[in-house]
Amino acid sequence: MRKLLLIMMVAAANTLLAQDIFQQKLYAPDLVLKYREEASLSADQVEKIKSIYNGELAAYNSKKWDLDAMMVKLEQLISVSKVDSKAAMAQLEKSLVLEAEIKKMKLDMLLKVKNLLTPAQQEKLDVHKDEFVNERSITAPLSDNQRVSLRVKPGKDPDAKPLYVIIDGDEKRMTGELPADLDPNTIASMEVLKGTTATDKYGKQGKNGVIIINLKKK
Structure with missing residues (x-):
């Protein structure tokens, strides 16, 4: 159990590090398209970026849904009073493999987007790098990190909020x-x-x- 928790903590730390690097050095399609005029994107650049994003979206969502289901199963496995360590470790390994595939897909897309931008355009977009990206986005900072979450279960009184x-x-x-x-x-x-x-x-x-x-x- 201790080994399982250690692996999950290391994986979570690596996930956050990768996401920080992606956000600092690359450009989310949402951000680029939002500030297209400010960055002086051509019509051709806009269409190519839309094509890159839309081309990855279906495959990304499919893998993301599979990862969500895997993490629900892992949560169930480690929530019992006596954990089957072998089964939990096997489930974690499967989820890490899929998570790696998702990150490769994300990185490939972000690299394609960046390579379409000129240095001057990148400089104009850099001022918006810290802007929040909606979670629905394929490039959301924590959208594929299933180990960092905040869930508040409503009680009998729906107005009794924390x-x-x-x-x-x-x-x-x-x-x-x-x-x-x-x-x-x-x-x-x-x-x-x-x-x-x-x-x-x-x-x-x-x-x-x-x-x-x-x-x-x-």
Whole structure:
């Protein structure tokens, strides 16, 4: 069990590192097409980038759905009181193979897009590199990372929502809704407080639990 958890932690760290490199050095089609005029893309470049994106989308979604199912199975395997380590390890290996295929597909697409752009166009797009990319995108920062997730299960009262505390350096923001523009790549750590621990620290606002999100230092 300890070996399984260690492999999952290493895989998650490698995933985040690869995604950071992709975001820093390459260009998501969504971003390029959004700022096509600012970057002075030609009509031919726009059509080629659309073709590259659409050509990969069906295969990407198919593999992504398969990976989602594999990770659900892995979660089931390790959730029981006595884990079948052999079965869990085999399931993890299968998911890692598929995840590698997805990353190769993503990298190939991003390289094709970058090679269509001139150095001047890349420079204009660089100013938007830190912009959040919607999760539906094939190039979303965490779209294919199944080991980093935040799920809040609703209780009997649908209005009983947890308090979200977003900490960014010396700034602290409290909200009843998870910000839609929150970039997962900026999250350094998360902490969940429940019961008296939450109310002792945040009073009545924490009666439904508190989710503390610490952002990375800029």
